[in-house]
Amino acid sequence: MTGYKVANGNGTAKTNGNSNGHSNGHCNGHKSADYTAQENPTMCSRDCCSGPGGSNRGNTCTDKKGAKAGSLNGEKIIPTPQSLLYPYEVIEEIADFITKGSGMRPKIGIICGSGLGSLADIIQDPKIFEYEKIPNFPVSTVEGHAGRLVVGTLEGATVMAMQGRFHFYEGYPLAKCSMPVRVMKLCGVEYLFATNAAGGINPRFAVGDIMLMHDHVNMLGFAGNSPLQGPNDPRFGPRFPALVNSYNKDLINKAIEIGKAMGIESNIHVGVYSCLGGPNYETIAELKALRMMGVDAVGMSTVHEVITARHCDMKVFAFSLITNKCATEYSDKKDEEANHEEVMAVAKNRQKACCELVSRLIREIHLASA
Numbered sequence: 001m002t003g004y005k006v007a008n009g010n011g012t013a014k015t016n017g018n019s020n021g022h023s024n025g026h027c028n029g030h031k032s033a034d035y036t037a038q039e040n041p042t043m044c045s046r047d048c049c050s051g052p053g054g055s056n057r058g059n060t061c062t063d064k065k066g067a068k069a070g071s072l073n074g075e076k077i078i079p080t081p082q083s084l085l086y087p088y089e090v091i092e093e094i095a096d097f098i099t100k101g102s103g104m105r106p107k108i109g110i111i112c113g114s115g116l117g118s119l120a121d122i123i124q125d126p127k128i129f130e131y132e133k134i135p136n137f138p139v140s141t142v143e144g145h146a147g148r149l150v151v152g153t154l155e156g157a158t159v160m161a162m163q164g165r166f167h168f169y170e171g172y173p174l175a176k177c178s179m180p181v182r183v184m185k186l187c188g189v190e191y192l193f194a195t196n197a198a199g200g201i202n203p204r205f206a207v208g209d210i211m212l213m214h215d216h217v218n219m220l221g222f223a224g225n226s227p228l229q230g231p232n233d234p235r236f237g238p239r240f241p242a243l244v245n246s247y248n249k250d251l252i253n254k255a256i257e258i259g260k261a262m263g264i265e266s267n268i269h270v271g272v273y274s275c276l277g278g279p280n281y282e283t284i285a286e287l288k289a290l291r292m293m294g295v296d297a298v299g300m301s302t303v304h305e306v307i308t309a310r311h312c313d314m315k316v317f318a319f320s321l322i323t324n325k326c327a328t329e330y331s332d333k334k335d336e337e338a339n340h341e342e343v344m345a346v347a348k349n350r351q352k353a354c355c356e357l358v359s360r361l362i363r364e365i366h367l368a369s370a
Ligand SMILES: O=P(O)(O)O[C@H]1O[C@H](CO)[C@@H](O)[C@H]1O
Pocket: 112, 113, 114, 115, 142, 165, 167, 195, 196, 197, 198, 278, 299, 300, 301, 302, 339, 340, 343
């Protein structure tokens, strides 16, 4: 097997991108996309390959004997539509693992942005699931994303929080990045709270401000990439989901009111987020272009999660913590360059305000449904 490996914390290495977890002698290596950081699980036709991507049984097995012309490193490449990576039944299995393991059917799902893991630390009576121990779950590879799922209660509501999300630049296809949103749905989640760290492009934004997302510009979508690409399973949602009004207006209005009650109204904005592929930060020309398109904050996440959540009819609330101001003029000043250390430091400084905003909003949702 050619290599793209991630330490799994036990001192052993885990193949990144091989969601299938099969390592039973002949299959370990058949399905990972080691020819590239992206993955291709459409490879083994043997019976053991019934995990995620196992729905692809019948496709050519690409072990060395099966290699044909057009192969790379002796392995034939058969692209798999993203939606086939995690069939409904596999998502169901993961959801069962979590609901049975926690004894809960959470109503609210939270995705913690970079450095915002403390949103999960305030959950009461937490049941913690390390990603590595959840069947068919990817691993977190980015600093500031611990890699655990925390299930418990917050302000009386049942919640599940991802302390660590998956990003496209880690090498995961978008459908894999947002697969946990479908798991949340099958666990019973009705509301998705997606949070992120982002660079502020709107000149009115200051570092530490919070931008409530009311819309997005999907740059990866402009380039033809979508977590919904491939055959549609109507058990999740429709073939052509509409995305106008994706960001729940009532929740945005409630969050604005909460911001006022917290005395931070001047630090709260409503705006448009855009996700780029990363992992590089943007050039000045790209930032200027995004600003011209009406983008207020830029990051490398969230949009595909929101698309997946809206596809399965979840209510979405999302915000960006502005961790850095994006320069839109050329300058030699090093301190105007974005860096992940600064992103993490700002997120740490502002975690209290972010936690309070989330807690209070969850309290309102809970009281309204009680
Ligand atoms: O979007 P989250 O996960 O908060 O993280 C943001 O921070 C990282 C860059 O510093 C990127 O991963 C970007 O997307």
